[in-house]
Amino acid sequence: MLNISERGLLSNIRLLLVEDEELARDELSRFLKRRVGKLYIAQNGLEGLEKIKEYDPDMIVTDLKMPNMDGLEMIRTARKNGYDGAVIIVSALSDSETILKAVDVGIVKYMVKPVDTEKLILTMGDLASNILKTKMNHTVIDDKLLIDKDAKREIEQKIRGEIAHFIKSCTGKGPRNVQVFIQGNIISVKAEGVLTLLESTLVSNNKNNSLVNYNRRLLYLENKRLIEKSIENIVETKVNLLEIEVDSCKNFDFVKFSFL
Structure with a gap:
């Protein structure tokens, strides 16, 4: 708990x-x-x-x-x-x-x-x-307050694991690093080193960036409810996916969630 x-x-x-x-x-x-x-x-x-x-x-x-x-x-x-x-x-x-x-x-x-x-x-x-x-600048979840840094850090760590697992299970390659930051009722996630070998090859010729970006963005959109539920199980309240940003040239995915 x-x-x-x-x-x-x-x-x-x-x-x-x-x-x-x-x-x-x-x-x-x-x-x-x-x-x-x-x-x-x-x-x-x-x-x-x-x-x-x-x-x-x-x-x-x-x-x-x-x-x-x-x-x-x-x-x-x-x-x-x-x-x-x-x-x-x-x-x-x-x-x-x-x-x-x-x-x-x-x-x-x-x-x-x-x-x-x-x-x-x-x-x-x-x-x-x-x-x-x-x-x-405290963190409020479902009308309850995270009153210490350890509790917040624990939640961020669990979300980090869920995002890493999601990316690896869907693409076959896990991210090199996942950063999670909770501020207010916003969860910001940046996954770095996410591109598969095929995606890296496509990006290397500088002609297929938009295709890789589109496909990775689609990955999150098609699994929107799955990701939301995995985070809901951690924070124990409703979660909404707000924003998706994919930059294949810099090899990262950025997603933002809100919780009630």
């Missing part, structure tokens, strides 16, 4: 909750504390700004109307100060003017009170996946 975190993506996220109503703050904080990695709490916009400056949270859930400084002004000020984290606003108001103002300061979700906690968690999960893939 792969060394993948079972606690979910949110357990890797630092969240700031800003809410002035004590009852709502207590209920929501109890709910969120069990699901996120670290929870910071503020009672108004001014206190929220202090928490943002001190902790730089990955995500913020904030009320709109609060004393001293409201949620929009807090985020507007935080943006000016360079904060680029994801922000969800929860409010009893649902007027279009307020929503448009929220969009202008980079609010990614506007939710009307009372908060539907199921929808809130789904939204936070989507945001967490994006944060971990892009901002933190």
